[in-house]
Each structure stands twice: as C-alpha cells, then as structure tokens.
Amino acid sequence: MVLRDISLIGFKNIAEQQLTLSEGINCLVGDNGAGKTNVLDAVHYLSMAKSMLSMTDSQSVRHGDEFFMLDGRFTCDDGRAEQVSCSYSRRSGKTLKRNGKEYERLSDHVGAFPIVVVSPSDTALISDSAEERRRYLNSFISQIDRSYLTALIRYNAALAERNKLLKTSPAEDMLAIYDRMLADSGEVIYRRRTDIIGQMTPLVEQYYALLSEDREKVEITYRSELAERPLTELLLASRQRDFVNEYTTCGIHRDDMVLGIGGYPLRKYGSQGQQKSFLVALKLAQYTLLSEHRGERPILLLDDLFDKLDMRRVAQLLALVSGERFGQILITDCNKVRLQSTLDRAGATYRLFNVSEGEIRQ
C-alpha cells in the first residue's frame, strides 16, 4: 500500500498543506512542535479513522477552526487506485469515504489500509497495565481479521449489559443470556489471540536478534483464564462473586500478553536498550503478519526514530526496512543531519520534507 498524495485542511497545527510522497522512504524533519507527528497522525486517520495519539476528533481540529478534512490517494500493491477522505466537523461529526462512497460503519474500513506505528509511546506496552496491551492486540488483530473486530464489538456490548444487570438484582436466566453471548464471542477472541501471539513469537525473536545482536531469548506469552476452562464454565463459577462485585470478574477483558527476556519479565529485567529493541521487533513482527494475512504491505510510520534506538541500531533497522518485504515508510526526526547521515550509511534512498510551524516543504 502506498499513499501517493495527502492533503490536510485544519488538522491540528496544519492550516492547509498538500504533499506528494515517495513510495519508499519519506523523512519529515523539523524542530520539536513543528507538526511532524501531526502529519503521521493524519495518515493514521486515513487508515484507521482515528488518531494514533489519545486525542479525540475534536481535539484534532485546528484551534479556532470548525472542521478538519483529510484526503489521500493510495495505490495498492496490486496496482489498484484508492481514495480515502476523512473529515470531522464540530457540528456534524465524522465522515469517512472510500472512493467517494460514505461508510455506514467506520469499522468496515479497519484493515483495508493496513498501517503499523512505531512511536515513543510504545513504552506504555511495557510499563502500563494489561489494558494497554489488550488495546494494542485488539487494534492489530482487527486489522488482520474482520470477524475478530465483530466478535469484540459483540463481546463489549454484552459485557456492558451484563455489568449493568449485575448492579440490579437480576434473574439468573437473564444473566444466562449474556453469559451465552460473552462465551460465544469470547471464545472466538481467545482462539484468535492464541493463534496470532503464537505466530508472532518466532518473528519477534528473529527481528530482535537482527536489531540487537543480543543473545538473550525473548518471549511473548498469552495469559488467559480461558486456557484452563471454557468461558461458559468460568462465568458460571464466578457468578456469586460477580454479584458481590457488581461487575464481570472473568473473561477475555482480563487477558494479558506477557513480554519476557531471558526467562524474566521485560519490564523489570530488560535494560532500556533491550526494551526498545523488543518494542521495535514487536512492531516489525506485526508488520510481517499484517502483510502476510492481508496480502498488502502496510504503511510503516516511524515516529521519533532515534528516541528508540542508538545510531547503529537505527542503521540496522533502516537497512532492514529498505528491503523488498517492506513498502512505504514515513520517518520523523528532529535532527536532519543525523537522520540523513544514517540513511546514507544504510544505503537507502529517500525523500526529505522540512516541517516548520505546520508548514511542509519538500
């Protein structure tokens, strides 16, 4: 998948800009606060219909403006041309169109324009709660598999209803209806997570070794209560406890993905360098799986590249992603000289954009 052109109107600190990207590596350089990440976020909007930062649609409208409007022209790996526009107005909300036709559900768009983001905020996957890792997995697997996203939407709806019900004094047969819905969609989600994490592990290992020249063995373990018993049984067994707590205490909304290195938790025992290499390896594994499952190479966004890795590792990464298996890449960095010299050293060709106060010049 290649994003040929993108036009932005009223998006964050960008009043109105148009850029024509290269199908290979694109570099956005400029001072902190210039608007580099904002450009990447606009690309993310076109792909996922939402911000990659935890910003709402209305926070993404330029201060003082009424709406933002993003428009992208893409070329798929098989040569097909696609056009996506995403707009949000403070008054009438969000609209997403593909080739001029408006989507009825935004979720129908997810996965059609695959994307992978490497950013400084990835560290939340290590330091924050399991919820952060579930969010990551959900977003990733939803891009691979539409039925996963459908199951997830059903599960969350049933969970919300069940929790609401637990706050009243519900009849057991009412609960049983929601248990059934949770079990049906929960098992789909459990199987898909097991499957994908299983496929990811050897890839992460491979990329980690390439990036770090580290001999430590890395591992990803999927932790779920459903590994022991089917969700139907778990729900039945926890019913009394759920009444007391007034919420559902078991299910796939409590799963976790445990990251380890050399047999120990990455968070506690991994050095800064190991943690960063691990996160990049994780994202490259995600890229590879998305690419294989969808038959379309995702767009790769590398935000603040040098925040993650030292010069030598960045050079290794760039040499890796300039290969055939990877497609279009957008990189940001605040140090032009450093980025250029590293790219030159990796033997990569690239297009350079200077970003300053929301203006972008090639």
Ligand SMILES: Nc1ncnc2c1ncn2[C@@H]1O[C@H](COP(=O)(O)OP(=O)(O)O)[C@@H](O)[C@H]1O
């Ligand atoms: N809704 C908005 N309206 C106007 N400016 C915004 C909005 N949201 C963010 N900004 C500005 O965008 C700038 C940050 O841009 P960003 O892309 O993160 O910079 P960087 O080049 O460091 O990646 C900040 O100056 C911030 O104030």
Ligand SMILES: [Mg+2]
């Ligand atoms: Mg930034």
